[in-house]
Amino acid sequence: MIRTGTHARKSSAGYDLTRLFVGSEGTLGIITEVTVRLYPQPEAISAAVCAFPSMSSAVQAVIQTIQLGVPIARVEFVDALAIRAINRHDNLTLPEMPHLFFEFHGTEAGVREQAETVQQITAEHGGQDFEWATRPEDRSRLWNARHTAYFAMLQLKPGCRAVTTDVCVPISRLADCVAETEKDLVASSLPCPIVGHVGDGNFHVAILVDPDKPEEMAEAEEINRRIVERALAMGGTCTGEHGVGLHKMDFLVHEHGEDALDLMRVIKHALDPNGILNPGKIFRSVRGPAG
Amino acid sequence: MIRTGTHARKSSAGYDLTRLFVGSEGTLGIITEVTVRLYPQPEAISAAVCAFPSMSSAVQAVIQTIQLGVPIARVEFVDALAIRAINRHDNLTLPEMPHLFFEFHGTEAGVREQAETVQQITAEHGGQDFEWATRPEDRSRLWNARHTAYFAMLQLKPGCRAVTTDVCVPISRLADCVAETEKDLVASSLPCPIVGHVGDGNFHVAILVDPDKPEEMAEAEEINRRIVERALAMGGTCTGEHGVGLHKMDFLVHEHGEDALDLMRVIKHALDPNGILNPGKIFRSVRGPAG
Numbered sequence: 001m002i003r004t005g006t007h008a009r010k011s012s013a014g015y016d017l018t019r020l021f022v023g024s025e026g027t028l029g030i031i032t033e034v035t036v037r038l039y040p041q042p043e044a045i046s047a048a049v050c051a052f053p054s055m056s057s058a059v060q061a062v063i064q065t066i067q068l069g070v071p072i073a074r075v076e077f078v079d080a081l082a083i084r085a086i087n088r089h090d091n092l093t094l095p096e097m098p099h100l101f102f103e104f105h106g107t108e109a110g111v112r113e114q115a116e117t118v119q120q121i122t123a124e125h126g127g128q129d130f131e132w133a134t135r136p137e138d139r140s141r142l143w144n145a146r147h148t149a150y151f152a153m154l155q156l157k158p159g160c161r162a163v164t165t166d167v168c169v170p171i172s173r174l175a176d177c178v179a180e181t182e183k184d185l186v187a188s189s190l191p192c193p194i195v196g197h198v199g200d201g202n203f204h205v206a207i208l209v210d211p212d213k214p215e216e217m218a219e220a221e222e223i224n225r226r227i228v229e230r231a232l233a234m235g236g237t238c239t240g241e242h243g244v245g246l247h248k249m250d251f252l253v254h255e256h257g258e259d260a261l262d263l264m265r266v267i268k269h270a271l272d273p274n275g276i277l278n279p280g281k282i283f284r285s286v287r288g289p290a291g
Numbered sequence: 292m293i294r295t296g297t298h299a300r301k302s303s304a305g306y307d308l309t310r311l312f313v314g315s316e317g318t319l320g321i322i323t324e325v326t327v328r329l330y331p332q333p334e335a336i337s338a339a340v341c342a343f344p345s346m347s348s349a350v351q352a353v354i355q356t357i358q359l360g361v362p363i364a365r366v367e368f369v370d371a372l373a374i375r376a377i378n379r380h381d382n383l384t385l386p387e388m389p390h391l392f393f394e395f396h397g398t399e400a401g402v403r404e405q406a407e408t409v410q411q412i413t414a415e416h417g418g419q420d421f422e423w424a425t426r427p428e429d430r431s432r433l434w435n436a437r438h439t440a441y442f443a444m445l446q447l448k449p450g451c452r453a454v455t456t457d458v459c460v461p462i463s464r465l466a467d468c469v470a471e472t473e474k475d476l477v478a479s480s481l482p483c484p485i486v487g488h489v490g491d492g493n494f495h496v497a498i499l500v501d502p503d504k505p506e507e508m509a510e511a512e513e514i515n516r517r518i519v520e521r522a523l524a525m526g527g528t529c530t531g532e533h534g535v536g537l538h539k540m541d542f543l544v545h546e547h548g549e550d551a552l553d554l555m556r557v558i559k560h561a562l563d564p565n566g567i568l569n570p571g572k573i574f575r576s577v578r579g580p581a582g
Contacts, residue, residue, distance in 0.1 A: 002547070002551040002554055003547070003548070003551065004547075006526055006527055006528045006546065007460075007526035007527065008459040008460055008491075008493075008522075008526070008527045008528040009459065009461070009491045009492050009493075010459055010491050010493065010528075010531050010532065011459060011530065011531060012530050012531065012532050012533065012534045012535070013528045013529055013530050013535060013539070013542075013543055013546050013547070014314070014535060014543050014574065015311060015314070015315055015555045015558060015573075016310045016311060016313065016314060017554060017555070019307045019310040019311070020306060020307060020310070020311050020558075022307065023303045023305075023306070023307060028306075040357065040358050040359070040360040041360065043359065043360055068334065069331040069332065069334055069396070069397075071362065071397075105360070106360075106401075107404055107408075109400065109401075109404055110400075110401055110404065113398055113400055113401065117398075168299040168300065168301055168302060169298075169299055170298040170299060170300070200300045200301050201300050202299075202300075202301065231299075232297075235297055235298035235299070236297055236298065236299045237297045237301075237302035237304045238304055239303050240299065240301050240302060240303065241303050242303065243303045244303070244304060244305060252304055255297065255304050256293075256294070256295075256304070256305060257293065257294070259292065260293040260294065260295065260308065261305070263293055263562070264305055264306045264308070266562060267306060267311075267558060267561060267562075269561070270557045270558060270560070270561035271554070271557060271558075282305055282306075283305065
């Protein structure tokens with residue numbers, strides 16, 4: 001039983017064991033207690049929503065916003081198919097176009113200024129129906145569509161399961177990555193709505209499959225494989241936040257190379273010589289044929 | 292030769308080897324190439340400087356500023372003795388009182404608003420001579436005193452060496468930690484100016500010693516020991532940014548405990564079984580008498 005880190009905001013006191021354990025998926029030890037850092041509530045919050053003619057134009061608007069140094073607190077995108085799902089699920093009438101959802105934190109004047117700046121930027125990229133709000137009930141209404149997206153998307157295909165992709169690429173490559181991915185999705189027989197944490201360069205395609213149909217599962221795997229390979233070629237990662245588990249083990253080899261994985265294996269073996277901690281996850285215990 | 296991480300802003304693809312190597316002080320491998328992330332230049336920058344009747348009031352002003360969610364880009368403090376050193380070194384006439392140096396990033400309106408908010412807060416805590424500026428040459432002038440502080444402090448005692456402490460504590464404990472530390476420093480025979488990265492809870496006491504006088508070295512060690520023990524008791528760390536090396540090995544045992552250090556030893560031994568990578572640094576290869 002060890003305790004890693006301190007309550008100080010920064011430290012250089014030995015190896016960063018906290019960050020080694022974060023994301024190790026139970027393969028190095030069991031986390032029994034977690035202390036999280038709280039951030040102060042901002043004085044004011046504003047939210048905005050805007051429709052775009054294409055995902056690419058939406059992403060370009062976000063890139064320009066970030067490059068201008070506007071400190072957006074949250075920015076999410078939702079594609080046209082996901083909007084259709086949300087309209088059906090929540091009985092809304094949003095235009096069936098890609099949307100961006102923004103949240104701004106700061107002072108009263110600051111969040112107004114941020115919303116105005118972003119409205120100008122979105123207009124330059126063909127954004128329409130820009131709406132923004134500061135009152136909590138109005139902000140909730142604007143963001144509600146994003147919050148119900150996952151369950152709404154599942155309703156596009158009753159009885160389906162979602163195979164969810166999770167790549168993350170440098171923001172500068174996100175527009176390209178999404179545009180090329182959209183070509184794959186249009187060619188697919190499966191409904192594939194997209195939602196994304198665009199400020200991070202991370203997006204998820206929910207590939208809706210009937211888990212009892214092997215050909216649909218195979219198609220989903222193929223779509224995912226192409227998305228991951230595209231992201232890796234752009235300097236990205238196969239998993240922005242969902243982790244590796246069993247399913248992304250081969251992708252991890254492509255992302256880091258077997259030499260880097262050998263280093264992970266050495267650490268794993270040193271901390272778990274008997275191989276009893278979530279065995280077989282993240283990487284194989286020896287180099288595999290995929291390497 | 293391995294490459295850790297990707298260009299994506301976030302990832303959960305296996306163990307975070309980048310962060311394991313950062314701060315490992317050459318004990319796990321040699322870093323041959325580093326890619327750093329660039330942040331956009333803010334549209335506007337403003338700087339401010341303010342004198343306070345005590346370090347404690349200065350720190351309280353910073354705590355309130357952070358709690359209000361003002362996104363200060365930088366905030367540094369400099370104590371009265373360091374200001375005296377700077378006045379002599381740079382031929383300035385700053386009041387010989389503790390000072391805070393601020394920098395704000397944002398839009399033109401945003402940095403003005405931040406400076407005004409902070410001016411109000413500092414006034415509530417007895418701040419005086421608040422001055423702020425946005426033009427680059429005026430900002431440089433305001434911050435110049437902070438930038439020359441280290442070399443100015445060394446001039447307080449010709450031929451001296453500085454034994455520099457580096458504790459970092461939770462911001463909520465910083466005022467207490469500095470106030471108790473000041474009592475030790477007043478009682479010392481050595482000049483001990485203080486500068487700090489107050490927004491992080493990190494501060495440095497430069498204990499000015501004649502390295503040829505063993506009694507001065509011993510006094511500096513004793514001051515440092517008391518500061519570190521105080522910081523650890525407050526949930527802080529013995530080193531916020533300078534690292535462990537040889538000098539803080541015993542403190543590291545106190546900070547993390549021998550069990551956590553054993554885990555670091557296991558990782559070190561797994562990656563460097565022959566003990567050839569910067570041997571003997573950060574922790575002893577086996578539990579020592581200090582544990």
